[in-house]
Amino acid sequence: ETGVTQTPRHLVMGMTNKKSLKCEQHLGHNAMYWYKQSAKKPLELMFVYSLEERVENNSVPSRFSPECPNSSHLFLHLHTLQPEDSALYLCASSQDPRPWGSRADTQYFGPGTRLTVL
């Protein structure tokens, strides 16, 4: 148990659907991340929220829309996805370096949501 939970664990959706992925961390961290893990590709950082402010948007298409209502919760809203968006979406959290943490702080990952777009 890593202290980071993700729901749902599996999601199948059509290209015209709208769905949301949810991530919750119980570690008292204040930075949260979305990663995309596709077959045969390195993990791709999608978004970073630090102190509830989006600090990185790694050239992600607008059909992915993140939301961070508080430091414990992170959402990824999905709409009009493409089949190539099928992947494992991982959420992670860590302590932001400002002001107590460091860039060496461990990122703790959730189990991921396996997304299939038909």
Add this chain to the structure above:
Amino acid sequence: AQSVTQLGSHVSVSEGALVLLRCNYSSSVPPYLFWYVQYPNQGLQLLLKYTSAATLVKGINGFEAEFKKSETSFHLTKPSAHMSDAAEYFCAVSDRGGAGGTSYGKLTFGQGTILTVHP
């Protein structure tokens, strides 16, 4: 820009044999270095990390890694493989910040190495 190269997308060993997973990094200054493991249908779990306190880092499950600046390497080893070690392993780097750096721990991952352990 930082980058990480993991040599060998698949490594196969016999139970009880030495495990060696290779990782080389590219960075203008020595970064922070991490090894994560991912078991099937699970997220990533930290095995160990290098933060400059000691060049030989011991992690969980009997794994260790040695930071070699001259070789820009951070290879992961375990003296004796167990069947339960079968998983995918990822090496990652995080910059040390400073001018132009990020204010959070931005990880750059390698492509991963799948470890298979034969009985």
